[in-house]
Amino acid sequence: MEKCANCERQIGNLEPAHVWKDSIVCADCLYRLSKARETVPPDTTIQPDEKKAADSQHSMVGWGAIAAVLLVGSFFIYAIYNDRPAEERQHLRDWLNAASCIATVGGIIGFFVLIAVAVRHGTRSSRL
Incomplete structure (x- = not known):
């Protein structure tokens, strides 16, 4: 033994x-x-960058706040518009048409930016 x-x-x-x-x-x-x-093979899994994910979430919260402010602001502009006499309404109508065009273009650009972010970083959706 x-x-x-x-x-x-x-x-x-x-x-x-x-x-x-x-x-x-x-x-x-x-x-x-x-x-x-035995040598341990290197870890090939890709870990998400915590700082980038946190920054992404903070920027989304910021955009949500901006959208809420714009919505409330548009309500007040509409209320002011209906309170004015007819001759002043034409100037406001022109201004609102320009603002509407700018908002539409901004919305389209925002849509494409969100699609690009989702493609690059993934949707981070939970799947059952």
């Missing part, structure tokens, strides 16, 4: 002795020593 050089346990008669770097070890220690010696 031999002793394991690693754990100093007696190697039984029915258990084979193994050689590890000029030392006699048991099967359990050989397995542990072999696993410890």
Whole structure:
């Protein structure tokens, strides 16, 4: 009967002795020593950048606040518009038409920006 050089346990008669770097070890220690010696392959999974994800969420909250302010502001502009005499309404109507065109173009650009962000970063939706 031999002793394991690693754990100093007696190697039984029915258990084979193994050689590890000029030392006699048991099967359990050989397995542990072999696993410890193996090189671990590099982690190839891509982890999301936490800072970028947090910045993205903060910017979305900012855009939501801007949208809410614009909605409330448009209500007040509409209320002021209906309160004016007919001759002043024409000037306001021209201004509102210009603002409407700008808002439409901004909405279209915003739509394409959101699509580009979703394509680049993924939708981050939960799937069951």
